[in-house]
Amino acid sequence: MSAAFTTTASEPTIVDPYSVPIERLDVSDPRLALDQTWKRYFERMREEAPVHYLKDSKFGPFWSVTRYDDVVAVEDQPQIYSSSWEHGGITILDMQDLGVQLRMFIAMDDPEHAEQRKTVSPALLPGEIKKMAEPMRVRTAEVLDALPVGVPFDWVEHVSVELTTRMLSILLDFPWDERHKLPYWSDWAANIDIGTDPVLNAERERIMHEMAGYFLKLFGERKAAPPKGDLISVMAHSEAMSNLDYQRFLGNIALLVVGGNDTTRNSMSGLVYQINTFPEEWAKLKANSALAANAAVEVVRLQTPIAHMRRTALADTELGGQKIRKGDKVVIWYNAANRDEAVFPDGDRFDVNRENARRHLSFGYGIHRCLGARLAELQLATLIEEMLKRGMEVKYASPPERLSSCFLNAYGRMMVTMTRSV
Numbered sequence: 001m002s003a004a005f006t007t008t009a010s011e012p013t014i015v016d017p018y019s020v021p022i023e024r025l026d027v028s029d030p031r032l033a034l035d036q037t038w039k040r041y042f043e044r045m046r047e048e049a050p051v052h053y054l055k056d057s058k059f060g061p062f063w064s065v066t067r068y069d070d071v072v073a074v075e076d077q078p079q080i081y082s083s084s085w086e087h088g089g090i091t092i093l094d095m096q097d098l099g100v101q102l103r104m105f106i107a108m109d110d111p112e113h114a115e116q117r118k119t120v121s122p123a124l125l126p127g128e129i130k131k132m133a134e135p136m137r138v139r140t141a142e143v144l145d146a147l148p149v150g151v152p153f154d155w156v157e158h159v160s161v162e163l164t165t166r167m168l169s170i171l172l173d174f175p176w177d178e179r180h181k182l183p184y185w186s187d188w189a190a191n192i193d194i195g196t197d198p199v200l201n202a203e204r205e206r207i208m209h210e211m212a213g214y215f216l217k218l219f220g221e222r223k224a225a226p227p228k229g230d231l232i233s234v235m236a237h238s239e240a241m242s243n244l245d246y247q248r249f250l251g252n253i254a255l256l257v258v259g260g261n262d263t264t265r266n267s268m269s270g271l272v273y274q275i276n277t278f279p280e281e282w283a284k285l286k287a288n289s290a291l292a293a294n295a296a297v298e299v300v301r302l303q304t305p306i307a308h309m310r311r312t313a314l315a316d317t318e319l320g321g322q323k324i325r326k327g328d329k330v331v332i333w334y335n336a337a338n339r340d341e342a343v344f345p346d347g348d349r350f351d352v353n354r355e356n357a358r359r360h361l362s363f364g365y366g367i368h369r370c371l372g373a374r375l376a377e378l379q380l381a382t383l384i385e386e387m388l389k390r391g392m393e394v395k396y397a398s399p400p401e402r403l404s405s406c407f408l409n410a411y412g413r414m415m416v417t418m419t420r421s422v
């Protein structure tokens with residue numbers, strides 16, 4: 001960072017966003033996630049500078065897009081706003097700066113993106129997901145029935161991580177006894193807040209190669225066996241993905257592991273945050289369990305597990321009255337757009353009856369929209385339904401601990417006490 005310019009992220013403590021000139025606001029400061037100060041930062045940006053330029057930061061200069069319509073406009077023009085790893089990829093941290101470049105299809109433009117997406121998408125179609133519904137319900141029940149009653153435990157570890165890992169193991173047909181490797185790899189793959197730190201990046205690189213090695217073996221086994229419905233077998237028997245180079249193989253495996261993992265996990269923890277913050281909404285669910293599906297969608301809106309995606313402008317263009325130049329880094333903040341009052345009145349409120357909850361942008365929009373959205377929603381709705389069946393009340397035993405990240409809205413620990421009437 002140049003000596004002449006400081007951002008709010010260079011202050012020793014987090015500053016009130018209204019106390020500084022707006023051009024200094026740095027929403028990439030990972031500390032903003034700890035107590036959700038980003039809400040007020042984005043509130044000011046949406047109001048005063050919805051397409052905001054920060055000329056210097058730990059991640060270099062970048063635009064922040066914070067209003068709903070502008071985020072949609074960026075995602076709707078993939079020919080101008082590139083996702084490609086060749087230009088830096090999909091996070092605020094430039095992929096070129098990393099030893100391991102995850103060349104996954106989420107970080108590609110068409111036509112290569114479309115070919116690979118087409119390969120994976122049949123395994124996640126509604127018909128396939130329907131087949132997973134019953135085993136998912138059984139596994140959810142098992143996990144809930146194993147929880148201690150009246151004794152504090154960590155909801156993140158015992159419910160969110162456990163259920164998500166089980167869901168993903170089924171999707172990938174991953175060796176059951178080794179399934180706990182999945183969240184470990186996922187945590188490292190998604191940790192972009194380590195920035196360009198050489199020591200941590202070397203460790204991340206080592207772990208990513210370990211993951212690739214494991215999956216290469218699985219891939220080889222599935223290729224040699226007749227095709228089955230799991231995602232690894234589908235990839236191994238496809239034209240577009242059976243002979244990927246190493247970086248693309250590693251990237252796509254990381255995409256499936258992280259895509260399904262942190263996101264669903266943090267939505268399950270987000271559910272407990274919402275019902276502790278808005279107990280009256282839990283009461284509505286108890287009175288009418290048919291609201292579970294909409295409540296699941298509303299939780300995903302409020303949690304926004306992936307806070308941002310990044311694009312790179314391929315040409316000079318204009319957005320919200322601002323001139324974007326070719327090569328500029330454009331960060332679209334889903335957590336800001338999901339609280340845009342123009343679309344979601346009283347946007348910070350958990351409202352199980354919210355009519356347009358489904359319009360949220362947590363799953364993105366356009367050609368890269370999340371392929372696992374239905375699966376994640378089903379898992380969350382099933383969790384809510386099974387909790388209701390058991391008359392469960394889950395209350396904080398101590399305040400939840402959030403992780404400091406500008407990429408994931410994530411919980412480290414959430415100590416709760418549970419009672420049940422059934």
Ligand code: HEM
Binds near residue numbers: 107171267309364
């Ligand atoms: C609550 C849970 C989830 C959230 C919030 C979420 C969020 C996202 C977001 C924001 C994107 C990028 C969208 C864009 O650029 O417009 C994405 C893409 C993707 N997600 Fe998810 N995701 C979730 C669950 C899952 C699951 C369970 C899977 C299954 C393994 C999955 C697989 C993918 C894949 C493969 C892509 C890339 C799509 C493409 O580039 O065409 N996601 N997800």
